[in-house]
Amino acid sequence: MTRADSSPGLFTPAMFHILLVLAGHECHGFGIMQEVAEQTGGQVRLAPGTLYRSIKQLVATGMIVECDERPDPALDDDRRRYYHITDQGRHAAQQEAERLAQLVQVARARHLLPRAGRFLLEGTE
Amino acid sequence: MSVSNSLERSINLSARLYGILLIAYPPTFRREFGGQMVQVFRAACRHSLREGSRGLMRFWLQALADLITSAAAERFSDWRARSGQCRPHLYMGALILSLVTGYLHLRADADVLSVALLLGGACLFSLAHPKGALRFALLLGLGIPAALIVAHGGVASPGPHRDADLPLPAAFMPALIGAYTGVFAHRLFPRLVNSLRLGRQELY
Known part of the structure; x- marks a missing residue:
């Protein structure tokens, strides 16, 4: 967590997962928790403490902001707070995704992962 | 139900x-x-x-x-x-000085040197970071009692000249006096402290 304090371009896995969810749409805390679990096939489950600590740091570094308007006030609990990603947050998430993609390329080159094409073919069989 | x-x-x-x-x-x-x-x-x-x-x-x-x-x-x-900046390097320095003082107290007949180290060390550390004055004093003052406990506990044998000649409060007193002298000096000469800091930054 301390890495985020020193540089806005670096963050923890929890913060990156939150940014990935918010890159798609505005969301509230429980929604973020559920989407992170879905995106990772249940491997990453954010508990409330880590979730709101990460949110606090993302807000402090200007990567996300709290929304003034909720998507559909009539259908929603008015106590919920929605968050959305800023340009700075999107840029930081993009950089992190590129860094991870480069790592995946290295892993492929070292035969630690199947080639992208082979992976797709295996998936369709 | x-x-x-x-x-x-x-x-x-x-x-x-x-x-x-x-x-x-x-x-x-x-x-x-x-x-x-x-x-x-x-x-x-x-x-x-x-x-x-x-x-x-x-x-x-x-x-x-x-x-x-x-x-x-x-x-x-x-x-x-x-507490502002944590400055772990200062606490690490104080810990090392505390261990050195404890070792000197056990191994050498150097009470004056130990007291001078406690006094001067606590003063300098507190001058650099006045908010941590009490912590520095406690950390430095613990060196001699800790060394005595270790020595009498059988981990190390004290030198033949080392009896309980320096009472425990005596180890804390120079550290406390030094620490608060440092704080006082920091308040009295803020310009001097700032100029020292600026000089150090220019070096880097």
Whole structure:
């Protein structure tokens, strides 16, 4: 967590997962928790403490902001707070995704992962 | 009582208990996010109950482990923010000086040297970081008692000339005097301290 304090371009896995969810749409805390679990096939489950600590740091570094308007006030609990990603947050998430993609390329080159094409073919069989 | 009622009661009880446990977090964090955390916890409890009471238990364990680690981390960052810069290198320096003083006290007949080191060291560390004056004094003052305890505990044998000739408060007194002399000097000559700091920054 301390890495985020020193540089806005670096963050923890929890913060990156939150940014990935918010890159798609505005969301509230429980929604973020559920989407992170879905995106990772249940491997990453954010508990409330880590979730709101990460949110606090993302807000402090200007990567996300709290929304003034909720998507559909009539259908929603008015106590919920929605968050959305800023340009700075999107840029930081993009950089992190590129860094991870480069790592995946290295892993492929070292035969630690199947080639992208082979992976797709295996998936369709 | 119906099953849904008992489930609702267990969710309410869980949320209330979790709300109490949030006291582990710093007050500012609790004020900002406490309500939302309980709300999310309640929703997650309801969700986990789809897997039955075992699912709720699993979620509780996960939430408790998370509460302990994240509250500790939040308390630490809160303390760090409140006390300005943490400056761990200064505390490390004070610890090393404390060990050296303890060793000198045991191995050499050098009470004057030990006292001078405590006095001068505490003064310099407090001059550099006045907010940590008391901590520096305690850290430095602990060196000699700790060395005596280790020596008399059989880990190391004291030198033949070393008896309990320096009473324990005597080890803390020079450290305390030195530390608060440093704080006083920092207040008295802030310009001098700043110019020293600027000079050091220019060196780098």
